[in-house]
Amino acid sequence: MTDALPQAGTVVVACCQLAPVLADPAANRELAAGAVAQAAASGASVILLPELLSSGYVFESPAEAQASAEATDGETITLWQRLSAEHHAVIVGGFCEKADGGPYNSAALIDHGELRCVYRKAHLWDAERLWFTPGDAAPPLVPTEVGLLSVMICYDLEFPEWVRLPALAGAQLLCAPVNWPAAPASRHPDGERAAEVIRVQADAGVNRMFIAACDRTGTERGVDWVAGSIVVDPDGWLLAEAPHAEATILAECRLVDALDKRVAALSDIHADRRPELYRQVASPAQTS
Amino acid sequence: MTDALPQAGTVVVACCQLAPVLADPAANRELAAGAVAQAAASGASVILLPELLSSGYVFESPAEAQASAEATDGETITLWQRLSAEHHAVIVGGFCEKADGGPYNSAALIDHGELRCVYRKAHLWDAERLWFTPGDAAPPLVPTEVGLLSVMICYDLEFPEWVRLPALAGAQLLCAPVNWPAAPASRHPDGERAAEVIRVQADAGVNRMFIAACDRTGTERGVDWVAGSIVVDPDGWLLAEAPHAEATILAECRLVDALDKRVAALSDIHADRRPELYRQVASPAQTS
Numbered sequence: 001m002t003d004a005l006p007q008a009g010t011v012v013v014a015c016c017q018l019a020p021v022l023a024d025p026a027a028n029r030e031l032a033a034g035a036v037a038q039a040a041a042s043g044a045s046v047i048l049l050p051e052l053l054s055s056g057y058v059f060e061s062p063a064e065a066q067a068s069a070e071a072t073d074g075e076t077i078t079l080w081q082r083l084s085a086e087h088h089a090v091i092v093g094g095f096c097e098k099a100d101g102g103p104y105n106s107a108a109l110i111d112h113g114e115l116r117c118v119y120r121k122a123h124l125w126d127a128e129r130l131w132f133t134p135g136d137a138a139p140p141l142v143p144t145e146v147g148l149l150s151v152m153i154c155y156d157l158e159f160p161e162w163v164r165l166p167a168l169a170g171a172q173l174l175c176a177p178v179n180w181p182a183a184p185a186s187r188h189p190d191g192e193r194a195a196e197v198i199r200v201q202a203d204a205g206v207n208r209m210f211i212a213a214c215d216r217t218g219t220e221r222g223v224d225w226v227a228g229s230i231v232v233d234p235d236g237w238l239l240a241e242a243p244h245a246e247a248t249i250l251a252e253c254r255l256v257d258a259l260d261k262r263v264a265a266l267s268d269i270h271a272d273r274r275p276e277l278y279r280q281v282a283s284p285a286q287t288s
Numbered sequence: 289m290t291d292a293l294p295q296a297g298t299v300v301v302a303c304c305q306l307a308p309v310l311a312d313p314a315a316n317r318e319l320a321a322g323a324v325a326q327a328a329a330s331g332a333s334v335i336l337l338p339e340l341l342s343s344g345y346v347f348e349s350p351a352e353a354q355a356s357a358e359a360t361d362g363e364t365i366t367l368w369q370r371l372s373a374e375h376h377a378v379i380v381g382g383f384c385e386k387a388d389g390g391p392y393n394s395a396a397l398i399d400h401g402e403l404r405c406v407y408r409k410a411h412l413w414d415a416e417r418l419w420f421t422p423g424d425a426a427p428p429l430v431p432t433e434v435g436l437l438s439v440m441i442c443y444d445l446e447f448p449e450w451v452r453l454p455a456l457a458g459a460q461l462l463c464a465p466v467n468w469p470a471a472p473a474s475r476h477p478d479g480e481r482a483a484e485v486i487r488v489q490a491d492a493g494v495n496r497m498f499i500a501a502c503d504r505t506g507t508e509r510g511v512d513w514v515a516g517s518i519v520v521d522p523d524g525w526l527l528a529e530a531p532h533a534e535a536t537i538l539a540e541c542r543l544v545d546a547l548d549k550r551v552a553a554l555s556d557i558h559a560d561r562r563p564e565l566y567r568q569v570a571s572p573a574q575t576s
Contacts, residue, residue, distance in 0.1 A: 123560055140572070162566065235483060236483050265415070267414045269446065274422075282456070282457035283426070
């Protein structure tokens with residue numbers, strides 16, 4: 001385990017927006033190997049891969065999910081460890097995890113070859129609840145050479161209480177593998193970013209924390225995707241944004257910026273919270 | 289008190305983006321009277337006014353705030369009650385409240401002439417803490433003929449836990465008087481909406497609730513404003529957006545839409561919360 005404290009300077013964060021092949025872990029390992037090598041060659045030292053990259057997403061039965069699941073000592077995580085060691089990088093990627101009580105929709109964080117944590121998605125989206133067991137553990141905090149990292153997955157980002165947990169504990173960069181299904185046109189006005197992107201911008205801004213979200217692409221069983229990978233700064237602005245295609249995006253992040261929660265001379269976006277009030281239940285106003 | 293349950297159909301919500309005159313409550317009452325009459329003539333039955341419309345915002349001492357403060361039986365609220373009765377409308381506006389332990393940065397909700405609640409801002413921005421006492425009460429829930437309304441003020445919107453309270457209690461429209469100070473150009477990329485607007489979009493979307501935020505305009509003691517009044521729907525999209533000027537924006541809102549929290553066949557954005565997990569404190573990941 002690396003005990004290094006966060007350091008000054010910038011780190012290049014990459015999101016590899018890939019098109020996984022459903023139920024073909026071997027093919028998906030090849031995708032990862034190529035993308036990680038390319039991102040590392042571009043200078044990235046934190047490299048994200050999409051949610052459920054090992055397996056694809058659009059299952060139709062628990063048996064399908066189970067058949068694609070791999071344990072943490074399986075070939076996928078073993079390969080990612082080798083890639084992480086070879087490229088001196090942190091890799092955060094989503095995989096279909098075989099384990100007691102599972103399968104789980106999980107993400108691994110691997111640092112210089114060492115598996116530092118496995119996070120299991122706590123908020124399961126739509127039909128995921130039919131094949132996955134939800135995780136119960138808070139998003140992990142992983143101290144690394146580049147700073148304090150955390151991990152969550154896709155729909156987790158829509159629960160601001162969940163994002164608060166690592167943010168309040170000092171996470172500088174939240175790494176989020178996602179598979180954002182494209183919204184129907186009727187729910188997405190022309191010219192607007194995806195709603196999921198806007199929520200990540202808000203998550204970052206109200207916590208002054210960097211967030212990288214690595215999405216997927218490639219139609220799967222008729223499902224299309226936002227293909228909206230982003231890296232967002234602590235003000236909530238986009239440092240990098242993917243096109244609607246396979247692509248690797250890169251952003252230089254000065255992670256120490258996330259340690260400063262001041263938003264005005266006397267305002268600190270975390271210290272200004274009033275948690276003792278948040279346990280109230282709103283009730284009808286007293287009439288005058 | 290109106291005990292009517294929320295009804296189907298749409299309601300026109302107006303935000304009157306005004307330029308208050310610092311320390312001149314009489315002038316500001318005239319502004320309100322003109323704007324409310326115009327909004328009502330345009331069909332609005334919920335009419336928002338900015339934060340601290342009675343007094344202006346940029347105080348330089350507690351004495352200044354105290355000098356502009358008015359009790360709820362003072363001329364400002366009395367006028368707003370008369371306007372509300374005359375125009376058969378709900379008015380939600382911000383005022384500098386004189387009361388025991390105050391002054392407070394408050395907002396009144398008046399329904400057909402009746403003062404239904406006074407909400408006191410709980411999260412004070414920057415120098416506000418030098419002249420105002422923060423409120424401790426949760427955002428109110430106010431049943432009206434058009435639906436269940438709630439109220440908060442400006443910086444409160446940057447605390448997702450606070451927005452959750454009325455949303456979880458069934459609020460359909462959150463009415464927020466705001467005074468959003470303009471960000472320095474270095475913290476606002478060209479072509480982007482204000483960060484505050486993006487956060488309101490996220491607040492609305494993760495709760496499937498309408499939010500109207502009524503901003504101000506008019507430079508005051510050198511401070512400029514976003515002048516970014518908006519009405520946002522439960523998907524987080526903008527139904528109306530103000531220009532950088534004095535303006536009244538109008539949006540037709542079908543408030544029953546906020547009663548349906550489904551976001552996919554098996555997903556409900558409120559029921560999918562896992563509050564029992566949100567009491568955790570994130571801690572360093574176990575190493576493998």
